[in-house]
Amino acid sequence: MLSRVADSLYWTSRYLERAEHTARLIDINMGLMLDRSRLSAEGRWQRVLAAVGATQSVWTREAEPSTEPGEWVGVSALVHALCFDTAKATSITSCITAARENARQIRDEISTEQWQRLNGLFHEIRRLRTAQPSERNLAEFLPTIIDGVHLFQGVTDTTLSHGEGWHFLRVGRYLERAWSVTTLLDLYQREVFRDDGMSDAGEYLEWVGLLRVCTAFEAFCRVHTAELTHERVLDFLLLNADFPHSVRYAADALQDALAAIQQQTRTQHGGELMRVAGRLKATLGYGQIGEILAQGPARYLRHILEQCREIHNLIYAVYIQYSVETALAV
């Protein structure tokens, strides 16, 4: 497979995963805002911004020349921008556009059904995209994104050969998922998790929110009942082996897809990538929540993020942007 094609497949699915994640993040936090909570509106949305990797300065209103810092733009303008602003690379519209653009470059490598789903989603967004923020508009927009991405994934699994290209799509999806869930856990553990293990109603709401962002509330309850503790939430989202939005599950799937690619390409330069993907899988597979909490979850989570970044860099070095000298020196 051409490296360019692999690259486009990888980013198509990363962007789609990101769009879906952002849509759910906005949806849940809009709901949580209706309840009273310890968090101010500003604090909540700063966290959302941090979770999608946006720097705050970009999202505050341009400061007057004399006054600093810039004024907080207000929730509805911010949400509108997160959904629709094409000038912001992290907005949902930008993600879908980028996914479609990547897929369009390799129109021939994906199935017609996949293209139709993605293209349809893109045109649907253009229809819903309006200049003025409105609640009705959002109520239609966010489910459209989530459903659209789910449909794309379903169609991908049933219409595309499960060969190298399909595995690259999986790599993109699960690497993005591991990254975004870990980032989210990192933000929550700083603010919401407290040491006493007891929780008040406000905190309870935040945990439910976190689980819902990861579509994990029902699955969590089935394992732990609705009795939420920060330890259990962290354990479930980080280390559960069966739940598809847990970091461990994503790492397993990622390692599996990379191993399949390695086997198909038989490249001789894939050893280091295999090692790093295997290490991430082992870190999570053999992780133990008590230990993690004792040593400080922040460090552990940061370590996971570093490994994700390393895997991304190695995918590029092995399959996509390798130097001619490396490739020829066998």
Next chain:
Amino acid sequence: MNTAPLQGTHEHPLLRDYFMDTAFDEMFDGDGAIRPHYAALFHELTTLPPEEIRRRKQSADASFLMQGITFTVYGRDEGTERIFPYDLIPRIVTGDEWARIERGLTQRITALNLFLHDVYHDQKILEQGVVPRDVVYTCQQFRRQMRGLRVPRNVYVAIAGTDLLRLRSGEFVVLEDNLRVPSGVSYMLTNRRIMKRTLPSLFRDYGVRPIDHYPQALLATLRSLAPEGRPEPTVVVLTPGVYNSAYFEHTWLARQMGVELVEGRDLVIHDNVVYMRTTAGLKRVDVIYRRVDDDFIDPLAFRPDSILGAAGLFNAYRAGNVTLANAFGTGVADDKALYAYVPAIIRYYLDEDPILNNVETWLLTDAKQRAHVAANLDKLVVKAVGESGGYGMLVGPQSSELEREEFRRRIEANPRNYIAQPTLNFSRSPCLLEDGSIGPRHVDLRPYILFGDKVTIVPGGLTRVALRQGSLVVNSSQGGGSKDTWVLGA
């Protein structure tokens, strides 16, 4: 122009608007009688209920849409994709007519390849004054980088698509040779596929000669041109990318041949060897069917601002490590001014008379011819020598005084850049019109010629139709469409 309604015994409501004039009609002869090879088709069309015809037309349109057979129009909204309009009524060429076309095209491509080899080596034809030196050297497509360079089998033009017209007398003539990156062959083949589904029994009864082996023939041609010592050559199709108007065709051809479709950025040149970048490492490339113009193919050798090509490709080519089809610099042989010399070129190299004639052409660098053209602009067609696709041309009888004045000015400013030809009243073929009736529209014919270890011309071609009544421009970018071309057994 005198036009008369169709006379004779075929007073069918579908033909109520059918007219004839001095132009050759593909279906009816001068007396309004049906040509024998159109009889069965005519019968089918006039006996099928109109709803049935409409239904088949709709199902054919839907097939095109579903397959995403589109082209991009330049100069409009970026990336406007349109379906190539398609006409349901096939154009039929008899076995005898085809035999002559085939011999004529073989002769022409052979002579033009000899000419290119000569121009880039000994230049005997220039020394002997058969073709003036300045015509070659003032041609923008002349590549001095190609001087003295050997190409495999001395084949410069491996893929050509020559445009033919049929004159009043019924004779086929050559309008232009497309020797750089001719397009449209995917339409020829998809038209055929859809036609087989639309009029299956008629198709079978006619004994139409098959064209479906074109992709294999193309692949065999490309492989036969591989550099020496590469017995199992890797062939790729090089596309400028997704925004190119013929991108559909590039992907289609790659898929039909079962080879990779690459862009310039997929290619890496190291030690004058071309590789493509794959997930399994670098893979050596031996033959490139390139659909990128000379100018853009290598920023080191040609236009430095090009991002469509691959740096170093020309050096790898010069080193003989990769074959490009077509070769660089073939444009010198399809320059519209050089075109006037092709009959002389055929006589010079082959010592034969041309089987297919040229259209009369005035060269505007000649003062006498220029004066004639300037005085008769309203009767002539003026074309820019380097343009294609129907861009940059003036159709005299359909132009305004303002447009003619503009062209007079342009010709004076740069006479080498233009040629003039008579406005040809070329042949018309019956077409299914919007309102469901049948009317005559002008058509041309572009057969596709392959030249590798031998010349292969699949029996057929792209018949392009000027769908607007009275229009003489058949290019898809100018509102043209196409129809299937049936070549009958001899």
